[in-house]
Amino acid sequence: MTAYSELAGHFGRIAALSNAVGILQWDSDVMMPKGAAETRAESMALLHVLRHGLVTEPRIGDWLARAEDDATLGAWEKANLREIRRIWTVETALPAALVEASSKAVSACEMRWRQARADSDFAGLLPFLSEVLNLQRQIGQAKGEKLGLPAYDALLNDYEPGGSAARIDALFDDLAAFLPGFTREVMEVQARRPALEPLEGPFPAETQRALGLRLMAALGYDFERGRLDISTHPFCGGADNDVRITTRYDEGDFTKALMGVLHETGHALYEQGRPQAYLNQPVGAARGMSVHESQSLLMEMQACRSRPFLAFATPLMRDAFAGSGPAWDSEAMWRRYTRVEPGFIRVDADEVTYPAHIILRYRLEKALIADAMPLAELPAAWNEGMASLLGVAVPNDRLGCLQDIHWPSGGWGYFPTYSLGAMTAAQLFDAACRAEPGILPGIGRGDFAPLVGWLRANIHGKGSLLSTDALLTEATGRPLDASVFKAHLRRRYLEEV
Amino acid sequence: MTAYSELAGHFGRIAALSNAVGILQWDSDVMMPKGAAETRAESMALLHVLRHGLVTEPRIGDWLARAEDDATLGAWEKANLREIRRIWTVETALPAALVEASSKAVSACEMRWRQARADSDFAGLLPFLSEVLNLQRQIGQAKGEKLGLPAYDALLNDYEPGGSAARIDALFDDLAAFLPGFTREVMEVQARRPALEPLEGPFPAETQRALGLRLMAALGYDFERGRLDISTHPFCGGADNDVRITTRYDEGDFTKALMGVLHETGHALYEQGRPQAYLNQPVGAARGMSVHESQSLLMEMQACRSRPFLAFATPLMRDAFAGSGPAWDSEAMWRRYTRVEPGFIRVDADEVTYPAHIILRYRLEKALIADAMPLAELPAAWNEGMASLLGVAVPNDRLGCLQDIHWPSGGWGYFPTYSLGAMTAAQLFDAACRAEPGILPGIGRGDFAPLVGWLRANIHGKGSLLSTDALLTEATGRPLDASVFKAHLRRRYLEEV
The missing domain is CATH 1.10.1370.30 (Neurolysin; domain 3)
Known part of the structure; x- marks a missing residue:
């Protein structure tokens, strides 16, 4: 499997997870009974943690480096690599302590x-x-x-x-x-x-x-x-x-x-x-x-x-x-x-x-x-x-x-x-x-x-x-x-x- | 943290994931437009894989062994360990190839x-x-x-x-x-x-x-x-x-x-x-x-x-x-x-x-x-x-x-x-x-x-x-x-x- 295919597979799984989050968020806003709020918040938090884990996996960096040298890729694939690198760079930029502090401050505020x-x-x-x-x-x-x-x-x-x-x-x-x-x-x-x-x-x-x-x-x-x-x-x-x-x-x-x-x-x-x-x-x-x-x-x-x-x-x-x-x-x-x-x-x-x-x-x-x-x-x-x-x-x-x-x-x-x-x-x-x-x-x-x-x-x-x-x-x-x-x-x- | 607390935390996260699956399954049966079936199937499959991964983590075996020696646990905690061991035993019993073959055979059948x-x-x-x-x-x-x-x-x-x-x-x-x-x-x-x-x-x-x-x-x-x-x-x-x-x-x-x-x-x-x-x-x-x-x-x-x-x-x-x-x-x-x-x-x-x-x-x-x-x-x-x-x-x-x-x-x-x-x-x-x-x-x-x-x-x-x-x-x-x-x-x- 090429590095690009590995990346595409990995980000396909991330999309599957994001799609789950999207439907659960919709449900929270449209269908959820109010007594479920706390339980739902736990599910959402877990899915966000799992998603963040997938997006920041170190092997993404290796795949990117290899895929960016792949001369066989077309315009869409190259643009996909550009977007993946941007997302990966942003998501790996923050220390976990800062993410957690911000999340708590936002909840309180x-x-x-x-x-x-x-x-x-x-x-x-x-x-x-x-x-x-x-x-x-x-x-x-x-x-x-x-x-x-x-x-x-x-x-x-x-x-x-x-x-x-x-x-x-x-x-x-x-x-x-x-x-x-x-x-x-x-x-x-x-x-x-x-x-x-x-x-x-x-x-x-x-x-x-x-x-x-x-x-x-x-x-x-x-x-x-x-x-x-x-x-x-x-x-x-x-x-x-x-x-x-x-x-x-x-x-x-x-x-x-x-x-x-x-x-x-x-x-x-x-x-x-x-x-x-x-x-x-x-x-x-x-x-x-x-x-x-x-x-x-x-x-x-x-x-x-x-x-x-x-x-x-x-x-x-x-x-x-x-x-x-x-x-x-x-x-x-x-x-x-x-x-x-x-x-x-x-x-x-x-x-x-x-x-x-x-x-x-x-x-x-x-x-x-x-x-x-x-x-x-x-x-x-x-x-x-x-x-x-x-x-x-x-x-x-x-x-x-x-x-x-x-x-x-x-x-x-x-x-x-x-x-x-x-x-x-x-x-x-x-x-x-x-x-x-x-x-x-x-x-x-x-x-x-x-x-x-x-x-x-x-x-x-x-x-x-x-x-x-x-x-x-x-x-x-x-x-x-x-x-x-x-x-x-x-x-x-x-x-x- | 005691081994029991580790287990309880881990299975709490598994419950958060199962709860997400439960709501998505409900949505599939009650709300989902039919054009979303394939996308949803991908999300569900991913969440099942993630859940199986969490339930079969090797460290669960270590935690169980240590927690089962913990003399301070009450009846509910002991019963929880019994259930966790049962689930872990069953979920780790099957080789991945058998699970996959069965899943494919069931889909086709x-x-x-x-x-x-x-x-x-x-x-x-x-x-x-x-x-x-x-x-x-x-x-x-x-x-x-x-x-x-x-x-x-x-x-x-x-x-x-x-x-x-x-x-x-x-x-x-x-x-x-x-x-x-x-x-x-x-x-x-x-x-x-x-x-x-x-x-x-x-x-x-x-x-x-x-x-x-x-x-x-x-x-x-x-x-x-x-x-x-x-x-x-x-x-x-x-x-x-x-x-x-x-x-x-x-x-x-x-x-x-x-x-x-x-x-x-x-x-x-x-x-x-x-x-x-x-x-x-x-x-x-x-x-x-x-x-x-x-x-x-x-x-x-x-x-x-x-x-x-x-x-x-x-x-x-x-x-x-x-x-x-x-x-x-x-x-x-x-x-x-x-x-x-x-x-x-x-x-x-x-x-x-x-x-x-x-x-x-x-x-x-x-x-x-x-x-x-x-x-x-x-x-x-x-x-x-x-x-x-x-x-x-x-x-x-x-x-x-x-x-x-x-x-x-x-x-x-x-x-x-x-x-x-x-x-x-x-x-x-x-x-x-x-x-x-x-x-x-x-x-x-x-x-x-x-x-x-x-x-x-x-x-x-x-x-x-x-x-x-x-x-x-x-x-x-x-x-x-x-x-x-x-x-x-x-x-x-x-x-x-």
Whole structure:
């Protein structure tokens, strides 16, 4: 057996283990009775230990060294070796004591955070969050030494391989200069339009589910390799060939769950479209979180909040819920789904104001990891940032710097991928529509095959063959910049009707 | 750390892995989309390999030797060592090549069996089943050498630790002498009663589910540590503190699913009642398959098909399905639920004729493992046995020796536990009612607390502390014999009303 085959076999077993973890995580969020939490945590911890053991086996280093000298390998195999070496380098970078300390600090901080958020009590969280931050800094430094990267970039690379703060700074500075003035303009245009009439419910969950399934099918979701279920926090998870999405239904407002399902379907189409021949290999994985988020936002923001899609989908909504009157007009639905409203909470933000939430978090976490700002100053810095980027006055930390679980749970370096994803989505959708004239008319009649066909060929089917930059350059002719996203926003939100 | 603590920690990790397998198996049967089958099979195979690796680690032998010399251990710890040694002995008994050959033969035979059953084609299955049997014989011999047991007893011990063919022969010969004549008497009594009127449906699945949940609650099922779902083949599975049962609904007949739910609830109460302090240790496991089956049959056959329970439950059924007329009378429901009808299919058999199906299978599999009968003669021997034990003429092998998956899937030595369970259930229920006079009146008003309290104290909470024999002797005053079961059958089926 060649060294490459040994590696492929070994990482196939790792994938089999990761797939087990994926289904158990889904079960924890969707099915598990609450009395099983502790037992489940033990199973998950054990599987993570077993997985870490498999990924850090010393013989991987020997196999890699031999396989990298193998002149017979093709492009996919070489890219697979590159990905395996990256994963192996990162996973072997951390001393076990640091992993354990971080895991304990995160558990304690997450638990404290739930109370601190409810009480708007940043001071109570501070010692816990400080411990997490301190350990994240050490983790970033340890990984950074192995990867030749600054600490923040090393953390970022867990979610966005190849990403760098220098690159993000340029993109986000561009957006940050554009958004505040643009948002004011949008609000003025919006203020000149008549008020939206309410959609009168109730909207039974079963009907919402049926409509969601109908639209998932229109987008091309493969129900033989996935499911739609309910969870408190919607997500796309599961395993290879078993890509499950979730939502939660509000019987007083169907619009959020419906668009949420379309968002998760975008993630799921990426997962279902990864290359079958390398599905259980690192090179067959999704390219990174910004590309992943681009796939959900391309479906949600670019395709499904567009006039053509809503002209197709609004009658289906009206029929499903027996709606009538001007609120159920497709233009009214488009205005509802493109409404802009600066607010305090990221997860409730619209397409225009969302990046401001992200830019703020990115700048703060970068400064904190670099030790360029004391953690105790976070609330003040947060509130200043919200005032200058969004023009809102944050009344308390519950609606401010305590709202997200990412930092308490050790997810430092994740935030920027949301807005990188939004920009990537705009650039990809623009290129797709130029390359394939059938895409926009298809969306207008609920036929996503032309769009998904283009995405399969240019994104989904490529897995991790290319770097994020190369993937985007091959698909759109150039690396990511903010211009197409800005043009999209201007076109959608400033065009008077 | 003492050798005992090392062992307990190690087997705690094995339990964490087994719990993961349990939930994934549940998911495969209840939730998994069909396109995920192959991916899931890879995950399951990997987890089984990892589990086998943990259970057969050589250091377990060293720990055992040292722990068995530890004079400070209490009864539970000593019993845990006994169970660990048994498991370790059995799992290390087989050469890897034999395990692999058996696994492959079983896969091939199971697949061939589905077609052979459909076609009633025993000749087509013969070479595949012959291979499985041959390997089972070798497995029985290899385990038997390590355990000091004959091959059949060694196979039986996987399901019924401490069980032996000599013991089962005595019990089953007693029953076999009793049942044919008794069954004829029952049929005569039954023939003198007026015919049962049909229950007019349909019976919506949602209503059946709600009623099932209501009765599960009455029996004492803990919904914080379990769920009720749907699967093609009903089962009780899941994990520690996460005991999930399933059923399947026929909208034309609610009676089967309802009693099936009560049967699985009996299994689940056992699992939920195992000792929390040893839940993840071998000594905390259920005692064996005959005791497990006794818990489902105690609930189903002894408690829930009784007149007192049906007097309580029939009005609930009537209300749920808006039934009316004499078919919904509780005496009619009791007659429906105690109807006897000799037939060809084991899983459709009633309480009286079920043991004949089991005795036949047991005698045949014992002869086959002992090479005392050529496999080619199985259909003829089967049909002869059905004629003499049940008085029915089997028309083809689909309704005969091809009906069960157990033999094709390598489950040799399992069948006797069904009827050992039925006898054990009768003996336990009889002892429980004598010891605790509140049990029968409780059942009559849907209050199972007195019964479950007795079972918790005498069976569930004992885990694998005692041998099956000792467990039953402590609970009922004597080891298992057929007399209480026969008395129960005479009382229930020959009493004229």
